[in-house]
Amino acid sequence: MGKKIESSYFTELALKYSRYNSQEIKISSLKNTNLKQIERKGKYLIWNLIGKNDYTILNHLGMTGSFNIYEKKKQLQNHLNKEKKNYVKVVLEFTDESSCVFDDMRNFGRFHLFSSYENLTNRYPAVAKIGLDGFNFSLEDFKSALELKRNKNKALGILLLDQRFVAGIGNIYKSESLWRAIISPYKIAGDLKHEEILRLSKSIQEVLNDAIIDGGSTIKNFKSNKVEGKAQEWHAVYGKEDLPCLRCNAKIKRIIQNKRSTFFCENCQSGKKSR
Ligand SMILES: [Zn+2]
Missing domain, CATH: 3.20.190.10 (MutM-like, N-terminal)
Incomplete structure (x- = not known):
């Protein structure tokens, strides 16, 4: 370059x-x-x-x-x-x-x-219409994508699955990225503060790259190349309803957004004080 x-x-x-x-x-x-x-x-x-x-x-x-x-x-x-x-x-x-x-x-x-x-x-x-490459995008591009008319009024739990926004985030990594960034899935894209945009952009790329290193997530009985992915071992929230949040110990909650499950910690991801 x-x-x-x-x-x-x-x-x-x-x-x-x-x-x-x-x-x-x-x-x-x-x-x-x-x-x-x-x-x-x-x-x-x-x-x-x-x-x-x-x-x-x-x-x-x-x-x-x-x-x-x-x-x-x-x-x-x-x-x-x-x-x-x-x-x-x-x-x-x-x-x-x-x-x-x-x-x-x-x-x-x-x-x-x-x-x-x-x-x-x-x-x-x-x-x-193709979104940012989830594995590698610039903060600048992420910011402008959040500000697009079709994106800015959407809840992040819904927007993160839209491949025209960022390509490559599946349902698991949507929840994991938001948990790492300590942002509520209900948060509206256009309302994010600069600090939150920074954290989210970083956590999406980290989560997707971690998933590759670990061989991807294994869902139920799906096996790829006969080697079961180990990714679920590091999942903090996905599939962990009612289990304690690793950060604040509150119970993980499961909600439905646009017919898909979202897992998150209502306590620390809502900006409330940790207990
Ligand atoms: Zn928590």
Whole structure:
């Protein structure tokens, strides 16, 4: 990240396809822009480049697309010379000698340049409907998602399950994230204070990443790869109705929000004093 583009081009092969050769922006315009970040949105990667003009790229790996990153120019040359050169669609070279090559054997991938994110979502409206990546999102993006008209009046116990808000939070992690953040599931998204937004954004990412490390939650008899997940061992509230809260010892409560169970501690998650 932060690398500056020295040259950027579609290969001759790519230009045989209309989706590469009929773009709003010439790929050579990316020269001298800096790669700010690559954001994952569902199956799409959104590249943000900043410079004299800012650009946004919609990238989809399709079924067979892949990226290769090289540190040295020689490695790039080797890649371009070898047998698989017929798969190369996009080449980006950076000022520090490193490079990035997009290969796509079966041509289902996309590498589409736009002058703004708005133009991108006009062309690909589905992208705008995909929520933040629950495993990794910025506080800034989380805050703006909370402030969206369709989100700000919703109770968090309902909103956290909406995949257009944050993708990847299931029913278990909804309850766990709120408990960790010490926030009531009844709390309305638009009413969150800055401190609460900070805590919630952190706890969602922590909970989802902990779940991966532990092999995911096991629900009833569901088994994945024949190894039962150990995640339920660290569940603080999910499935623990009437058991003591690990933080304040009050009884965990189960409520129904939008037909789904929410588990929480009415004592400490409501901002009341711990006992
Ligand atoms: Zn509690």
